[in-house]
Amino acid sequence: MVEKHYVLVTKSSCPHCEGALELLKSKNSSFIYTDMENTKQILEETKKQSDWETVPMIWEQLVDWSNTSQKVLSSQFIGGLEELEQSLNDEDD
Numbered sequence: 001m002v003e004k005h006y007v008l009v010t011k012s013s014c015p016h017c018e019g020a021l022e023l024l025k026s027k028n029s030s031f032i033y034t035d036m037e038n039t040k041q042i043l044e045e046t047k048k049q050s051d052w053e054t055v056p057m058i059w060e061q062l063v064d065w066s067n068t069s070q071k072v073l074s075s076q077f078i079g080g081l082e083e084l085e086q087s088l089n090d091e092d093d
Helices: 015-026 040-050 081-092
Strands: 002-010 030-035 057-064 071-079
Touching (some): 015 081, 040 057, 057 081
Antiparallel strands (some): 057 071
């Protein structure tokens, strides 16, 4: 079975990060997140690599869960909370 799955980079002190997690929970979406509150160097490098200055940083993936070794079929950077909200609203339309 192929399903959407979200990967988030967050900080525990970030209200937008909490909002993104709550939104995904409310939609029963599959997701994982990494809290980088205490890993400033890694967070800064991740920001550079994704060309995004704030958290959360959110990727949407299509994952094939049909066997024991899940396979990521595609991965696309969405952006932050506002972009996630727009993406999920587009799906509902």
